[in-house]
Amino acid sequence: MNTYNPVTDEVVTALKNIVGEKYVKTDAATLDVYKADESLAPSFWRTPEVVVSAGSTEEVSQIMKVANTYRVPVTPRSAGTSVSCGAVPAFHGIVLLMERMNHILEFNEDGMYMSVEAGVRTIDIQNMAHSKNLMYAGDPCSADSCLIGGNLATNAGGNKAVRYGTTRHQVYSIEVVLPDGKVTTLGATLKKCSTGFCLDQLIIGSEGTLGIITKAVLKLVPLCPYKLDVLAVFTDLSKATALVPKLIKAGLNPTSVEFMDNNFVRSASDYSELRLPHYEDGCYDIISIETFNEDELDDKMEKLAAICEACGATDVVEADDRVWKVRRNCLESTRIFSKVATSEDLVVPVTKIADCIQTLVDESKKYDFRVFCLAHAGDGNLHFQILKCDMSDSAWEKQLKEFRAVAYRYVYDLGGRLSGEHGIGLKRLDYMEQYTDPVELDLMKTIKHAVxxxxxxxxxxxxSAC
Known part of the structure; x- marks a missing residue:
């Protein structure tokens, strides 16, 4: 395991010389804010020794050079919306904030791309694209608050990934500060390129371990003029989850297929102060269809309704803004039940998601914690929000470990993986070591050591370094 030096007065002075005294914080109140992300997992929280806010790529570069000189670890932080402890300073040191770098540098309507700094909010990118009848297809559920740099670092997924792909599929190029402070641009505004290694895609999704993304050129797509969201309500969990593969096989090419179990339906409805159909006993599938032709939309909606009814839907209705408000509030709604929780981010082949949800829901009933299930069902990504309720700390840790031992092995046997969009972070580090092929793991460590x-x-x- 690597060892690090503490942040000394000399380091703090060097940082102030780079960004200005105003943007270097060492007071206890500020440091305490940056010990955690959105994860409700206090056992993983770590307090930094200094928080620095960079205003330019050059400042990020100089900060990394100081960190290497004094052998002090740096944890880049976007908006802190991670639920995998990805922005938690595992070895204390420097937390590097990117939020000052919040400028949209270029919006090329004809070329359908946008050049942005890492600290721009995802919602602002989406809104600017929409103003010209274009769309940035990256759409994580935290779009109102997350920053594009964090989306890039974690390869964020979200509601539209089933049709448009994850964040890595929305990018032409990135500007990166490497760990030694060198700056480079990877990728290009090209439709295709076979010139050397695809290093931009290596950095995207590496969770800030191989480089700090400071700028990006993002792809935009035409905004579909015709869209309809449908809420399919089921009172049988197995029928609700079995719908998903049938939708994909039918060639409907949905933009979104979201699943909510009844625990989430009730908690998020209460939190949103709304009542939707079958509040007491319903599971929800929310399906979005977008087209460039009204007749095509009508045709697809007829097929969609027929498939839902054939799968046993109790109700099939248009999903308005109330439905999406409930969906967006799912995670936040569970916080009233417990201040300690963990969010699983499992991903399996789409054809296996129905079996996976049913099997793991049944398995979870053997334990004392409370489980809520949510899924980006169209791309096989399911989230279990597991809440510590009326349990001792030791019982919580023991039962969680036992459940994960069953769940993770089952998911890998299905051909799945630990994370579909949240990343490994600090929270899943040990499991990454346990479940990843040793040759693959060694290759990742070799790359990390090299850069x-x-x-x-x-x-x-x-x-891990060990």
Whole structure:
């Protein structure tokens, strides 16, 4: 395991010389804010020694050079909406904030791309694209608050991934500060390229362990003029989950297929102060269809309704803004039940998601914690929000470990993986070591050592140094 030096007065002075005294914080109140992300997992929280806010790529570069000189770890932080402890400073040191770098640099309507800094809110990118009848297809559920740099670092998924892909599929190029402070641009505004290694895609999704993304050129797509959202309500969990493969096989090409179990339906409805159909006993599938032709939309909606009814839907109705408000509030709604929780981010082949949800829901009933199930069902990504309720800390840790031992092995046997969109972070580090093929893991560590020999950048995430 690598060792690090503490942040000294000399380091703090060097940082102030780079960004200005105003943007370097060492007071206890500020440091306490940045010990955690949105994860409700206090056992993983770590307090930084200094928080620095960079205003330019050059400042990020100089900060990394200082960190290497003094052998102090750096944890890049976007908006802190991660639920995998990805922005938690595992070895204390420096937390590097990107939120000052919040400018949209270019919007090319004809070329259908946008150049942005890492600290731009995802919702602002989406809104600017919409103003010109274009769309940025990256759509994580935290779009109102998350920053594009964090989306890139984690390869965020979201509601539209089933049709448009994850964040990595929305990018032409990125500007990156490497762990040693060198700056480079990877990728290009091209439709295709076979010139050397695809290094931009290596950095995207590496959770800030291989480089700090400071700018990106994002792809935009035409905004479909015709769209309809449908809420299919089921009172049988197995029927609700069995719908998904049938929708994909039918060639409907949905933009979104979201699943909510009844625990989430009730908690998020209460939190949103709304009542939707079958509040007491319903599971929800929310399906979005978008087209460029009204007749095509009508045709697809007829097929969709027929498939839902054939699968045993109790109701098939148009989903308005109330439905999406409930969906967006799912995670937040569970916080009133417990201040300690963990969010699983399992991903399996789409054809296996119905079996996976049913099997793991049944397995969870053997334990004392409370489980809520949510899924980006159209791309096989399911989330279990597991709440610590009326349990001792020791019982919570023991039962969680036992459940994960069953769940993770089952998911890998199905051909799945630990994370579909949230990333490994610090929270899943040990499980990454346990379930990843040793050859694959060794290759990742070899790459990390090559670009970051001092193991300075976001250590303790994705892979361990030992």
């Amino acid at each position: 970051d020999p001092n193991w300075i950048l976001n250590p303790g995430k994705v892979i």
